[in-house]
Amino acid sequence: MEQKVTAASIEKKSLIGQRVKKPDAPDKATGKTRYINDMVLPQMLIGKVLFAGRPHAKIVSMDISAAERLPGVYAVLTGKDAAGLKFGFVRDNVPLKEKVLCEHDEVAAVAAETEEIALNALSLIKVEYEDLPGVFSPEVGREASAPQLRDNFPDNKSLRFEFKHGDLAAAEAASDFIADDVFRPHHVTHCCMGTSCAIADFDNNGKLTIWTQTQYPYNYKMDLAPALGITPGDIRVMQPPVGGAFGSKLDVYPYEPIAALLARKTGRPVKVIYSREDEFRASPTRQAAIIHMRTGCKRDGTLTFRTADVLLDNGAYTSWGPTIPVIMMRTTSGHYRVPVVDFKAQAIYTNNPYAGSFRGYGNVQTTYATAQQMDILADKLDMDPLAFHLKNAQKSGEITPQKSFLRECVLAECLETAAQATDYSRKRAAYAAERDKPGRYKKGIGLASSIHNAGGAKIHKSDGIGTILKVDDYARVTVITGASEIGQGIDAVINLIVSEELGVPLEHVTIVNNDSDIAPWDVGVHASRTTFIAGNGTRQAARKAKAQILKAAEKMLGEPADTLELRGGSVVRDRCGTPLIKLDRLLRQMHFQAVPELVMVTDYYEPNSEPEGADHISDHSAAYSHAVHIAEITVDTLTGEIKVDKITSAQDVGRVINRMGLEAQTEGGIAIGLGYALSENMQLEQGILRNPSFRDYKLVTAPEMPELEMHFIESNCAEGPYGAKGVSELPTIVIAPAIANALFNATGVRIFNPPLSPEKVARAIYEKQQSGK
Amino acid sequence: MSLETEIKFTLNGRPVAVRVPATMKTLTMLREVLGLTGTKYACGEGECGACTVKVDGKTLNSCLMHAVDCDGRELVTIEGLKTPEGMNPMQQAFVDHGAVQCGFCMPGMIMQADYLVGENPRLTREEAQRGLEGNLCRCTGYTKVLDAVASVAEKKCCGRL
Ligand code: FES
Ligand code: FES
Numbered sequence: 009m010e011q012k013v014t015a016a017s018i019e020k021k022s023l024i025g026q027r028v029k030k031p032d033a034p035d036k037a038t039g040k041t042r043y044i045n046d047m048v049l050p051q052m053l054i055g056k057v058l059f060a061g062r063p064h065a066k067i068v069s070m071d072i073s074a075a076e077r078l079p080g081v082y083a084v085l086t087g088k089d090a091a092g093l094k095f096g097f098v099r100d101n102v103p104l105k106e107k108v109l110c111e112h113d114e115v116a117a118v119a120a121e122t123e124e125i126a127l128n129a130l131s132l133i134k135v136e137y138e139d140l141p142g143v144f145s146p147e148v149g150r151e152a153s154a155p156q157l158r159d160n161f162p163d164n165k166s167l168r169f170e171f172k173h174g175d176l177a178a179a180e181a182a183s184d185f186i187a188d189d190v191f192r193p194h195h196v197t198h199c200c201m202g203t204s205c206a207i208a209d210f211d212n213n214g215k216l217t218i219w220t221q222t223q224y225p226y227n228y229k230m231d232l233a234p235a236l237g238i239t240p241g242d243i244r245v246m247q248p249p250v251g252g253a254f255g256s257k258l259d260v261y262p263y264e265p266i267a268a269l270l271a272r273k274t275g276r277p278v279k280v281i282y283s284r285e286d287e288f289r290a291s292p293t294r295q296a297a298i299i300h301m302r303t304g305c306k307r308d309g310t311l312t313f314r315t316a317d318v319l320l321d322n323g324a325y326t327s328w329g330p331t332i333p334v335i336m337m338r339t340t341s342g343h344y345r346v347p348v349v350d351f352k353a354q355a356i357y358t359n360n361p362y363a364g365s366f367r368g369y370g371n372v373q374t375t376y377a378t379a380q381q382m383d384i385l386a387d388k389l390d391m392d393p394l395a396f397h398l399k400n401a402q403k404s405g406e407i408t409p410q411k412s413f414l415r416e417c418v419l420a421e422c423l424e425t426a427a428q429a430t431d432y433s434r435k436r437a438a439y440a441a442e443r444d445k446p447g448r449y450k451k452g453i454g455l456a457s458s459i460h461n462a463g464g465a466k467i468h469k470s471d472g473i474g475t476i477l478k479v480d481d482y483a484r485v486t487v488i489t490g491a492s493e494i495g496q497g498i499d500a501v502i503n504l505i506v507s508e509e510l511g512v513p514l515e516h517v518t519i520v521n522n523d524s525d526i527a528p529w530d531v532g533v534h535a536s537r538t539t540f541i542a543g544n545g546t547r548q549a550a551r552k553a554k555a556q557i558l559k560a561a562e563k564m565l566g567e568p569a570d571t572l573e574l575r576g577g578s579v580v581r582d583r584c585g586t587p588l589i590k591l592d593r594l595l596r597q598m599h600f601q602a603v604p605e606l607v608m609v610t611d612y613y614e615p616n617s618e619p620e621g622a623d624h625i626s627d628h629s630a631a632y633s634h635a636v637h638i639a640e641i642t643v644d645t646l647t648g649e650i651k652v653d654k655i656t657s658a659q660d661v662g663r664v665i666n667r668m669g670l671e672a673q674t675e676g677g678i679a680i681g682l683g684y685a686l687s688e689n690m691q692l693e694q695g696i697l698r699n700p701s702f703r704d705y706k707l708v709t710a711p712e713m714p715e716l717e718m719h720f721i722e723s724n725c726a727e728g729p730y731g732a733k734g735v736s737e738l739p740t741i742v743i744a745p746a747i748a749n750a751l752f753n754a755t756g757v758r759i760f761n762p763p764l765s766p767e768k769v770a771r772a773i774y775e776k777q778q779s780g781k
Numbered sequence: 782m783s784l785e786t787e788i789k790f791t792l793n794g795r796p797v798a799v800r801v802p803a804t805m806k807t808l809t810m811l812r813e814v815l816g817l818t819g820t821k822y823a824c825g826e827g828e829c830g831a832c833t834v835k836v837d838g839k840t841l842n843s844c845l846m847h848a849v850d851c852d853g854r855e856l857v858t859i860e861g862l863k864t865p866e867g868m869n870p871m872q873q874a875f876v877d878h879g880a881v882q883c884g885f886c887m888p889g890m891i892m893q894a895d896y897l898v899g900e901n902p903r904l905t906r907e908e909a910q911r912g913l914e915g916n917l918c919r920c921t922g923y924t925k926v927l928d929a930v931a932s933v934a935e936k937k938c939c940g941r942l
Contacts, residue, residue: 027879030881030882032881032884033879034872037868037873038868039858045822046812201831201919202883250885251823254919284823494883495920672882676921679919679921702826702828707917709914709915709923710914710916710927711910713910
């Protein structure tokens with residue numbers, strides 16, 4: 009095949025670790041992006057939900073006749089219309105309720121021409137309730153004297169998890185010091201800026217199309233189907249752009265089947281969208297828990313055991329929240345080298361709002377305890393916490409009691425990097441010496457670390473992803489993938505990987521990942537898995553396409569495929585970069601030859617990990633990673649206000665793929681962690697949320713953001729794409745205990761029930777002063 | 782149905798005339814009557830800044846302002862920042878600095894940031910932080926937002942914009 013070589017050689021330039029812009033950013037920055045909240049379909053009706061507004065009650069009667077008669081109303085549904093449509097993790101939920109078990113129970117729903125009419129219709133529904141005594145804490149709920157909330161759950165016991173390893177009695181006997189504390193992580197909620205929304209539409213063959221904010225489109229079908237009495241195969245899931253998710257869209261919530269039931273009843277598309285107040289009251293929470301933790305060590309600082317007895321506030325229904333012990337126990341057993349472990353967790357049904365999954369999934373709560381107990385023990389040992397952490401830090405190749413195989417472990421490097429960058433040991437000693445001297449403002453420094461899965465988490469039989477990749481006649485690449493984009497930036501990672509492998513410009517890659525009828529299966533965006541799993545899937549698919557292209561090039565150019573490369577939109581000689589043929593030209597020649605050939609490949613990537621299993625002893629993730637955060641704070645001892653001056657993080661990221669995305673995920677994760685630590689708190693009184701607005705539920709704002717210094721440690725994960733590990737949950741996980749440890753360093757007080765609000769801190773300082781300690 | 786009033790105002794440089802109910806908020810008018818969905822609802826009570834627009838050169842929360850009060854005024858929304866030549870420098874800076882994640886807060890955030898730098902080309906990072914206090918973002922931690930604002934301020938300041 010003759011081919012004139014005129015162009016200069018094309019150098020090899022890797023994109024791995026570079027800064028790549030999100031392809032969706034220009035439309036988002038200009039207001040062009042059509043979020044699900046913005047969508048309007050022809051013939052569409054608006055659905056609104058009537059919430060019970062009381063935590064526990066019988067519905068004595070309901071009169072919907074006036075609502076039904078209102079002009080512009082097309083359907084009014086109540087619990088009777090949803091009887092038997094059980095869904096949820098243990099099938100304990102229905103879309104519309106005949107009995108009230110929590111404040112936001114959906115007791116009726118309306119579809120109308122406009123929102124105004126729908127709201128008017130809701131106000132015409134007359135419900136008579138008979139209030140019942142409720143259960144508002146798991147400690148009360150498990151007592152025999154407590155009201156029984158459900159027939160087949162004695163003592164209100166929902167899910168239970170246990171894991172034991174080693175001889176506890178012997179380990180206790182061998183311990184010189186034991187930390188023994190009760191931690192009470194609180195209820196917080198996701199606060200996605202785009203409120204919950206679903207649009208449902210049935211066609212006349214009985215097939216449902218649902219536009220949703222889901223972050224797990226395939227299992228979503230399986231979970232939604234029973235709520236409608238249809239089969240998962242009859243559901244098409246569409247994923248328009250969303251205003252955040254953070255784990256909150258990892259389950260089916262009642263508004264989604266409600267939209268579908270209204271659509272079925274009216275034969276028209278129905279959109280249900282929440283107001284901010286609805287969102288606060290009726291969307292999932294982070295699981296509140298009571299963690300009784302004990303950790304032992306020897307005089308030389310060697311850890312001997314850790315136990316955790318956890319009581320979870322299940323809330324009224326079982327969503328993902330009460331399943332967090334799966335990760336809580338991994339942290340309890342795997343956060344530092346702990347030879348003996350005893351973990352139990354019991355979830356108790358209450359009449360509180362129910363928890364879903366939330367970035368950090370259980371590990372936020374557990375690390376709040378483990379990382380403070382490390383500090384508490386170091387104090388008892390009179391040892392620098394850094395030295396104590398280093399003494400117990402695992403190394404590459406170690407296996408935790410639950411069989412998490414820490415193939416590449418750089419915990420010690422993370423500790424040393426963060427400590428060095430902050431001059432931790434010196435400052436800590438200096439601040440401690442200042443602690444009891446007079447002065448209103450006290451400085452403190454606190455170190456915390458954690459471990460998290462970083463290569464998926466095989467809680468289903470498979471943790472894989474399907475990818476279809478095609479390269480067209482113009483060398484434009486389309487990646488059809490199960491990986492969902494929820495704002496986190498997977499699209500940029502996929503573009504980067506395709507560009508890296510196929511040598512095409514980033515802008516020549518299109519991603520299709522918003523339609524379950526088109527894109528192949530994926531578990532979903534959770535467990536910090538998407539860059540790892542979808543990254544590997546994309547790379548495998550791209551490499552298959554590349555092999556096909558280079559084989560064709562070999563035939564046409566007469567040069568061996570293994571000496572050729574794809575670079576700068578051309579086929580080049582790998583060694584010298586001499587371009588031999590433009591890629592688009594080659595592709596057209598492949599297409600229009602005697603035996604036509606198109607480049608379209610499929611791939612299924614399954615990570616090298618083991619299913620979680622009932623005994624929880626398995627290598628459930630293909631990678632694990634660590635992060636260390638050091639918080640530097642100033643405490644106003646008079647008002648109790650904590651000002652976070654600086655956060656320094658050192659995290660094992662495996663390998664940086666898109667540096668800009670990685671920084672962005674880390675910064676955003678830290679911000680959510682700061683809110684959890686300092687101000688966010690759902691104020692529940694007898695199951696009723698008292699602060700359902702941004703005025704009273706305080707998120708971190710721009711002026712409160714401290715200086716951030718981020719160190720990305722590259723452990724080069726053998727299984728990860730280019731060595732990368734999953735990253736996005738750890739930054740949220742480690743912040744609160746780092747600040748709590750800094751608070752102790754500054755003032756000598758410890759807060760076991762976050763958030764570390766000014767009132768709590770001021771009171772603790774006052775009490776400490778009064779007791780003269 | 783509440784009483785409707787006809788109002789006339791300038792929207793992104795073009796004259797508009799619409800009939801709106803007396804109770805309608807500017808945010809609803811923009812999104813539902815005029816089809817400009819770039820401006821976002823995220824709280825409806827002046828607490829988040831997602832609905833920020835410019836009215837007579839000053840930013841405000843369009844969820845709090847009655848639509849009828851737009852009569853005779855000049856409104857600019859996120860859609861109006863872009864020119865035929867391309868994105869406005871603030872929009873471009875947000876894209877270039879990776880300040881956009883889910884993006885839902887961004888129309889409001891960018892409107893406010895653009896306003897701040899317009900008012901004060903010597904805007905410091907601390908001033909930007911304070912000036913953006915009313916704009917909530919759940920995704921970014923504001924760091925890249927502030928980087929973007931600082932980069933525009935710097936260019937403005939040395940006359941490169
Ligand atoms: S929607 Fe207007 S301030 Fe939140
Ligand atoms: S980018 Fe998602 S809320 Fe700001």
